[in-house]
Amino acid sequence: MILEEIKRILNCEVICGGDSMNTEIKYACGSDLMSDVLAYFKPGSLLLTGLTNIQSVRTADIAEVKAIVYVRGKRPDKDAVDLAIKLNIPLLSAKCMMYEACGLLYSHGLPGVGEKSKG
Numbered sequence: 001m002i003l004e005e006i007k008r009i010l011n012c013e014v015i016c017g018g019d020s021m022n023t024e025i026k027y028a029c030g031s032d033l034m035s036d037v038l039a040y041f042k043p044g045s046l047l048l049t050g051l052t053n054i055q056s057v058r059t060a061d062i063a064e065v066k067a068i069v070y071v072r073g074k075r076p077d078k079d080a081v082d083l084a085i086k087l088n089i090p091l092l093s094a095k096c097m098m099y100e101a102c103g104l105l106y107s108h109g110l111p112g113v114g115e116k117s118k119g
Contacts, residue, residue, distance in 0.1 A: 001025050001110045003067055003090060009104050010094040016081055017090025023066050028105050029113040030098040034059040042113050048101050052076040057083045071098040
């Protein structure tokens with residue numbers, strides 16, 4: 001699934017990385033624990049989180065996460081946005097809760113990190 005489709009499904013606002021909406025996303029997972037991101041995420045994943053500080057972007061970079069969607073209408077701080085721009089990690093914001101966001105993406109065919117890709 002491409003990031004543009006995720007943006008549409010979740011009715012996201014693009015914070016940065018608007019030129020990367022054709023990025024292919026293979027998996028998605030929601031977590032506010034960055035240790036879980038490091039332990040369980042697969043390269044090419046989308047991170048859904050409510051953690052808006054710079055650690056979310058640093059962790060995404062290490063885990064080879066392709067993009068971050070901040071849930072509950074949250075927006076990252078300036079340091080996180082600046083680092084995401086430097087690392088070319090698109091950041092989006094969705095007003096829905098994490099549970100709803102994950103469910104919507106799953107129902108549209110985007111597998112979780114614990115599943116095999118459907119393609």
